[in-house]
Amino acid sequence: MEILKKILESKSFKNFETFVKNNKLFHAYLILSENEFSGKMFCKAMALKLMCETNTPCFECKNCKSVLAGFNPDLLIYPQEKSTFLVGDSNSIIENVDTKPMQSRYKIFVVNNIDNATVQAENKLLKTIEDSPKNVIFLFNAVNKNKVLQTIISRTQILEIENFENLDFKKTSEYEFVFDLMKNMKSSKNVIKFSGKFAQKSVFLKNLLALQNIFEQLLFAKVGKSNEMEINLLANEFTVEAITEICALITLAQKQFDANVNTNLIADNLLIKILEVKYLWNLKK
Numbered sequence: 001m002e003i004l005k006k007i008l009e010s011k012s013f014k015n016f017e018t019f020v021k022n023n024k025l026f027h028a029y030l031i032l033s034e035n036e037f038s039g040k041m042f043c044k045a046m047a048l049k050l051m052c053e054t055n056t057p058c059f060e061c062k063n064c065k066s067v068l069a070g071f072n073p074d075l076l077i078y079p080q081e082k083s084t085f086l087v088g089d090s091n092s093i094i095e096n097v098d099t100k101p102m103q104s105r106y107k108i109f110v111v112n113n114i115d116n117a118t119v120q121a122e123n124k125l126l127k128t129i130e131d132s133p134k135n136v137i138f139l140f141n142a143v144n145k146n147k148v149l150q151t152i153i154s155r156t157q158i159l160e161i162e163n164f165e166n167l168d169f170k171k172t173s174e175y176e177f178v179f180d181l182m183k184n185m186k187s188s189k190n191v192i193k194f195s196g197k198f199a200q201k202s203v204f205l206k207n208l209l210a211l212q213n214i215f216e217q218l219l220f221a222k223v224g225k226s227n228e229m230e231i232n233l234l235a236n237e238f239t240v241e242a243i244t245e246i247c248a249l250i251t252l253a254q255k256q257f258d259a260n261v262n263t264n265l266i267a268d269n270l271l272i273k274i275l276e277v278k279y280l281w282n283l284k285k
C-alpha cells in the first residue's frame with residue numbers, strides 16, 4: 001500500500017491525526033485536493049485511521065482489511081449508483097445515519113466529488129450533517145471548492161491536502177515485463193513459461209516491486225478511474241477482493257525473499273496463487 005503509506009506520512013494527515021489524538025475530531029470534513037484521486041484516497045486513509053482496532057492504521061486488523069477491500073459495513077461511500085451525487089444518495093444517507101455502527105467506533109459517510117453534486121442533493125443533507133449522532137463522521141472531497149454550496153462548507157472542517165497522484169514510479173523494463181505477464185497469464189502453463197524469467201535473482205526484487213505497483217494502481221482504479229487506460233482495462237479482470245488478497249501475497253513474497261527462500265519457488269507459488277485468487281473471486285461475481 002505504498003500510496004496509502006505516503007498519505008499517512010504526509011503533513012496534512014499528521015495534522016488530522018493530532019486532532020484525533022486530542023479528541024478534537026470534527027463530525028464533518030471537506031477534503032480539498034488538486035485531483036479527485038488524492039481526495040478519495042485521503043478519505044480512505046482517514047477512515048482507516050478512525051476504524052482501525054489499534055488506531056494506527058495497522059492494515060492487519062478486521063476493520064482495516066475490510067476498509068481496504070471496500071466492504072466495511074460502517075463505511076458508506078457515495079455517490080452509490082451514478083457518478084453524480086443525487087437526491088437519492090442524500091436520502092440513503094438520511095436513512096442510514098441513525099443505525100449504529102456494526103463493528104467500528106464510527107459510522108463514516110464518504111461523499112466523493114461533492115463539487116459535482118446537485119444543489120438539491122446538497123441542500124437535502126444540511127440538516128443531517130448538523131444533527132447526526134455523535135459517532136457519525138462525514139468525509140466530503142472536492143477539487144473545486146467554488147462549486148460546493150457555502151452552506152455545506154460552513155458545516156465542515158476544511159482540510160487542504162497535498163497531491164498524491166504523481167507516484168515516483170517509472171515504466172522500467174521490469175514494469176513492462178510484469179504488466180504484460182499479468183495481461184497474458186491465463187493458465188498455469190503460461191505461468192511456468194514466465195516464472196523462470198520472473199525469478200531471475202538479479203531482477204527478482206524489481207519484478208516484485210513492479211508487481212506491487214501494478215496491483216496498487218489496480219486497487220485505485222477500482223476506487224476512482226485511473227488516468228491510464230491500460231490500468232483500467234486490467235482492473236476489469238480482477239475484483240477488489242482479489243486485488244486485496246494479491247497485494248497481501250506480494251508482501252508475503254517479499255518477506256520470503258528477505259528470508260532467502262529460493263526465488264524460483266517464490267515466483268512459481270506467487271504467480272499460480274495470483275491466477276487462482278483471480279479465478280475464485282471472478283466465479284463469485
Ligand SMILES: [Zn+2]
Pocket residue numbers: 051052053054055056057058059060061062063064065
Ligand atoms: Zn487496523
